[in-house]
Amino acid sequence: MEQTKPIFTQEGHKEDVKNRLLDAAEALFCEKGFDRVSVRELTAAAGCNVAAVNYYFGGKDKLYAEMFRRQFGTMIQRNLDVIERVMSQPGVALEDLLRAVMKPLIRRVIENETGGKVIRLLVREILNRQIDRELFARDMKGQLFARLGRVILQLVPDIDPDRILLVVLSFDGAILHPFLFMEFYQEIMPDLTIDDLLDHMVRFVAAGIRGYAKPNQEGN
Amino acid sequence: MEQTKPIFTQEGHKEDVKNRLLDAAEALFCEKGFDRVSVRELTAAAGCNVAAVNYYFGGKDKLYAEMFRRQFGTMIQRNLDVIERVMSQPGVALEDLLRAVMKPLIRRVIENETGGKVIRLLVREILNRQIDRELFARDMKGQLFARLGRVILQLVPDIDPDRILLVVLSFDGAILHPFLFMEFYQEIMPDLTIDDLLDHMVRFVAAGIRGYAKPNQEGN
DNA sequence: TAAAAGTTAAAACAACTGTTTTAAACGATA
DNA sequence: TATCGTTTAAAACAGTTGTTTTAACTTTTA
Numbered sequence: 001m002e003q004t005k006p007i008f009t010q011e012g013h014k015e016d017v018k019n020r021l022l023d024a025a026e027a028l029f030c031e032k033g034f035d036r037v038s039v040r041e042l043t044a045a046a047g048c049n050v051a052a053v054n055y056y057f058g059g060k061d062k063l064y065a066e067m068f069r070r071q072f073g074t075m076i077q078r079n080l081d082v083i084e085r086v087m088s089q090p091g092v093a094l095e096d097l098l099r100a101v102m103k104p105l106i107r108r109v110i111e112n113e114t115g116g117k118v119i120r121l122l123v124r125e126i127l128n129r130q131i132d133r134e135l136f137a138r139d140m141k142g143q144l145f146a147r148l149g150r151v152i153l154q155l156v157p158d159i160d161p162d163r164i165l166l167v168v169l170s171f172d173g174a175i176l177h178p179f180l181f182m183e184f185y186q187e188i189m190p191d192l193t194i195d196d197l198l199d200h201m202v203r204f205v206a207a208g209i210r211g212y213a214k215p216n217q218e219g220n
Numbered sequence: 221m222e223q224t225k226p227i228f229t230q231e232g233h234k235e236d237v238k239n240r241l242l243d244a245a246e247a248l249f250c251e252k253g254f255d256r257v258s259v260r261e262l263t264a265a266a267g268c269n270v271a272a273v274n275y276y277f278g279g280k281d282k283l284y285a286e287m288f289r290r291q292f293g294t295m296i297q298r299n300l301d302v303i304e305r306v307m308s309q310p311g312v313a314l315e316d317l318l319r320a321v322m323k324p325l326i327r328r329v330i331e332n333e334t335g336g337k338v339i340r341l342l343v344r345e346i347l348n349r350q351i352d353r354e355l356f357a358r359d360m361k362g363q364l365f366a367r368l369g370r371v372i373l374q375l376v377p378d379i380d381p382d383r384i385l386l387v388v389l390s391f392d393g394a395i396l397h398p399f400l401f402m403e404f405y406q407e408i409m410p411d412l413t414i415d416d417l418l419d420h421m422v423r424f425v426a427a428g429i430r431g432y433a434k435p436n437q438e439g440n
Numbered sequence: 441t442a443a444a445a446g447t448t449a450a451a452a453c454a455a456c457t458g459t460t461t462t463a464a465a466c467g468a469t470a
Numbered sequence: 471t472a473t474c475g476t477t478t479a480a481a482a483c484a485g486t487t488g489t490t491t492t493a494a495c496t497t498t499t500a
Contacts, residue, residue: 017447033348035255039488049449054489056447124347127340127400128253142408165409166420173397174390180347188362189385200386207431208424237477259458269479274459276477 018056020046025067030117033124034064071118076144078104078115087151094155094209098202101148102175106201109182110194120180145169158213167209174205238276240266245287250337253344254284291338296364298324298335307371314375314429318422321368322395326421329402330414340400365389378433387429394425 024045028037039060043050057063079101086092086100108116148171149164159167178185178197185192244265248257259280263270277283299321306312306320328336368391369384379387398405398417405412 033255035253038486040486049447050488051449051490052447060488120347123400124344126404127344163420166412166417167424169397169401169405170394170421170424173393173395175393177389177393177396180343185389192386197386200383201390204387204390204428204432208428211427211431212424258456260456269477270458271460271479272477280458 017046017048017052020048021052021056021063022067022070025063026071026114026118029064029067030114030121033121034060068118068122071115072122075115075119076141079144080147083147083151087154092155094152095202095206097151097155098171098205099198102201103198105175105179106182106194106198109179116179123176123180145172152209156209156213159209163212167212170208171205174201174208237266237268237272240268241272241276241283242287242290245283246291246334246338249284249287250334250341253341254280288338288342291335292342295335295339296361299364300367303367303371307374312375314372315422315426317371317375318391318425319418322421323418325395325399326402326414326418329399336399343396343400365392372429376429376433379429383432387432390428391425394421394428 021042024042025037028042028045031037039050039053042060042063043052046052053060053063057066082100082104083097086097089096105116105119109120145165145168149168152167152171153159153161153164178201185197241262244262245257248262248265251257259270259273262280262283263272266272273280273283277286302320302324303317306317309316325336325339329340365385365388368388372387372391373379373381373384398421405417
């Protein structure tokens with residue numbers, strides 16, 4: 001293991017140890033996952049002693065949970081803010097909403113931003129059954145899904161309200177795939193621009209939602 | 221750590237040790253991930269000695285790769301077979317194709333089958349950057365995507381061929397979401413039947429594809 | 441200013457980890 | 471049946487791990 005030198009201290013400033021540890025946790029856990037980052041590596045990156053994790057957080061597990069708590073609430077609120085901003089404008093179309101929600105997320109993963117990394121880590125953890133997914137999925141993301149469901153119904157009133165949740169989940173799936181596999185996208189489509197991708201996504205989802213809202217066209 | 225007793229030996233039969241280890245690997249890695257399953261736990265489950273992993277596979281990492289190799293090729297082939305079977309029937313519609321591809325996959329995760337578990341594990345590993353994703357994504361799944369693209373173009377000829385790959389990827393996203401988060405689906409929609417879910421998925425994706433194939437309806 | 445509280449750090453701890461070593465046991469062959 | 475090749479298994483190895491212990495140091499409080 002290569003020697004980790006402190007990267008979260010600021011010369012000349014007495015940084016808060018807890019925040020330094022949380023910053024280090026975000027960077028390293030997102031990169032390598034929980035199990036492959038040792039407390040020694042974390043504390044070296046944060047420029048403090050291994051005992052600090054237990055002293056301040058009660059252990060590695062709890063640091064991890066706190067890291068998610070710190071990030072995730074912010075992300076959900078950010079999405080809710082985006083939705084409110086779009087819906088407060090006059091004459092808003094479904095495509096406007098979809099684009100407004102998708103664009104920052106896709107940009108985030110392309111720019112390799114921390115928020116994007118944390119979402120990927122969260123998906124991994126949900127799949128790993130490492131964290132209580134009810135906490136994040138139902139209590140926080142459920143809130144976002146409910147809000148999205150209401151505004152989509154507003155914009156496309158013909159959708160069966162009993163099916164709106166499934167529609168929202170399919171919307172989530174449409175975002176999640178490029179979000180998680182962006183490197184793959186870039187490899188197989190080297191010339192794909194972010195705008196092309198967003199155009200596609202908006203178009204596909206809007207058509208899916210609108211087609212869904214129409215009378216059943218399937219009979220053949 | 222609870223004591224793991226051998227579960228992959230068959231009384232009265234001299235089982236192949238390699239296959240027993242591979243079976244144990246599938247079960248345990250899918251459940252807990254690579255890092256949380258020790259060689260001792262694996263070999264206990266397989267009813268053999270810890271040295272066997274190195275003797276037969278050259279180490280834990282190589283057992284892992286072999287496990288994927290064993291499973292993944294089968295899965296891709298299975299999907300290709302489904303596609304050929306559907307497309308060999310007369311008068312096949314887009315919805316028939318979509319349903320035929322989706323149904324076994326969704327059923328697999330609901331029934332908690334090994335194939336479903338391995339796909340989840342694969343997604344986790346791609347996100348973890350633990351395995352060379354080119355091997356699986358480009359060489360194997362790329363094959364499936366290319367085939368899907370061709371048959372979708374056959375069924376919906378109006379799609380811009382330059383965009384077909386993105387369409388296939390969105391199709392994949394629509395499957396992957398319920399696939400990965402099926403427990404969440406079941407929690408928030410306890411009465412959802414598999415047929416309801418499939419109907420929704422087919423409908424959403426078919427509408428997305430068909431709407432996509434139409435002239436741009438976005439101008440407002 | 442002294443005492444109490446908080447923080448830091450090194451050493452220790454007990455457990456775990458994948459791999460290697462070594463020799464016994466087993467199976468195949470002449 | 472003896473020899474050779476393969477398989478098995480226990481012990482050993484060297485390293486890693488999160489947590490705890492202990493005491494020194496620093497800051498706060500009265």
